Amino acid sequence: MLDCIIVGSGVAGISAALTLQSNQKSFLLFGSWSISEKVSKAEKIHNYPGLSDVSGVEFCEALKTQLKEAKIDVKEEKVAGVYALKDKFTVMTQEGNTYESRTVILACGVESVKQIEGEAEFVGRGVSYCATCDGFLYKGKTIAVFCTTKRLEHEIGYLADIAEKVYLIPMYKDVQIQRDNVTIIRKMPTKIDGGLRVNTLRFAAPPAEDIPAELPINGMFMLRECVSPAILVGGLETADGHVVVGRDMSTNLKGCFAAGDCTGRPYQYAKAVGEGNVAAHAVSEYLK
Numbered sequence: 001m002l003d004c005i006i007v008g009s010g011v012a013g014i015s016a017a018l019t020l021q022s023n024q025k026s027f028l029l030f031g032s033w034s035i036s037e038k039v040s041k042a043e044k045i046h047n048y049p050g051l052s053d054v055s056g057v058e059f060c061e062a063l064k065t066q067l068k069e070a071k072i073d074v075k076e077e078k079v080a081g082v083y084a085l086k087d088k089f090t091v092m093t094q095e096g097n098t099y100e101s102r103t104v105i106l107a108c109g110v111e112s113v114k115q116i117e118g119e120a121e122f123v124g125r126g127v128s129y130c131a132t133c134d135g136f137l138y139k140g141k142t143i144a145v146f147c148t149t150k151r152l153e154h155e156i157g158y159l160a161d162i163a164e165k166v167y168l169i170p171m172y173k174d175v176q177i178q179r180d181n182v183t184i185i186r187k188m189p190t191k192i193d194g195g196l197r198v199n200t201l202r203f204a205a206p207p208a209e210d211i212p213a214e215l216p217i218n219g220m221f222m223l224r225e226c227v228s229p230a231i232l233v234g235g236l237e238t239a240d241g242h243v244v245v246g247r248d249m250s251t252n253l254k255g256c257f258a259a260g261d262c263t264g265r266p267y268q269y270a271k272a273v274g275e276g277n278v279a280a281h282a283v284s285e286y287l288k
């Protein structure tokens with residue numbers, strides 16, 4: 001069994017991976033070889049020691065090179081759920097694979113787009129974060145898909161193959177998906193509503209001439225770069241959307257640690273890197 005699974009390939013996750021490697025621990029780093037959208041978006045970074053005037057893209061390239069030199073692989077799978085068992089963790093990915101480890105470090109960042117009213121209330125009752133896990137439930141049905149990043153566009157295609165009608169609400173500009181059953185809405189919904197299950201997506205006003213302000217839907221997919229850690233890990237203690245951690249980055253779940261933006265402000269590289277390092281040392285201590 002692996003010593004540790006790191007969820008997230010931003011600077012917090014990479015820092016944890018480098019430290020675990022020097023502590024000779026076995027681990028998997030889940031995320032993407034594009035590292036982190038947030039890192040690459042920075043125009044210029046001025047406040048990271050040793051780097052003056054570097055762009056986010058250059059920083060990403062340097063991180064990639066460092067991972068390759070250290071022979072650390074990034075497992076390009078999206079973690080859909082982390083399950084704490086007695087003395088181990090089972091991690092399931094949207095790609096349908098399962099992994100086991102003795103510890104977990106959550107370094108999954110924070111989503112900058114706020115939750116929609118009703119989103120948390122209807123999780124598991126029509127609101128889903130995983131197209132490949134739950135898409136089959138909506139065969140021949142009408143769904144809405146809220147997508148924050150172009151990187152997840154392939155999941156919209158997957159859903160459009162299954163559902164009869166898809167209302168797509170993209171939070172990015174150059175949408176490339178073109179399907180007869182996909183209608184794009186460029187307005188932010190105000191509420192996900194329903195009874196036992198989701199049945200309506202509400203907007204402040206009709207988002208288009210032929211689309212009502214109260215749109216009947218059977219389900220709602222939230223495709224976000226970062227899913228809230230509380231949704232990812234059942235029983236995890238959070239406050240204001242952040243993971244509650246101790247000085248050693250431990251959470252309320254034995255063997256589960258967290259680092260970076262997901263533990264709270266300030267959202268900064270230096271804090272994320274430091275916390276990733278502390279979490280990895282705490283994992284090594286815990287494994288003793």
Ligand SMILES: Cc1cc2nc3c(=O)[nH]c(=O)nc-3n(C[C@H](O)[C@H](O)[C@H](O)COP(=O)(O)OP(=O)(O)OC[C@H]3O[C@@H](n4cnc5c(N)ncnc54)[C@H](O)[C@@H]3O)c2cc1C
Nearest residue numbers: 008009010011012031036042079108109260261267268269
């Ligand atoms: C435009 C912009 C400019 C910025 N400029 C600066 C700056 O100049 N200086 C500074 O100090 N900070 C800056 N920041 C803040 C900085 O980017 C963040 O503090 C930092 O990226 C946090 O690192 P992180 O590793 O915690 O999270 P992130 O960088 O957000 O990385 C999280 C990673 O986890 C992955 N992930 C999430 N969920 C899953 C999952 N379920 N399965 C697999 N992978 C997952 C994501 O895809 C992502 O790759 C800026 C942020 C922005 C948006």
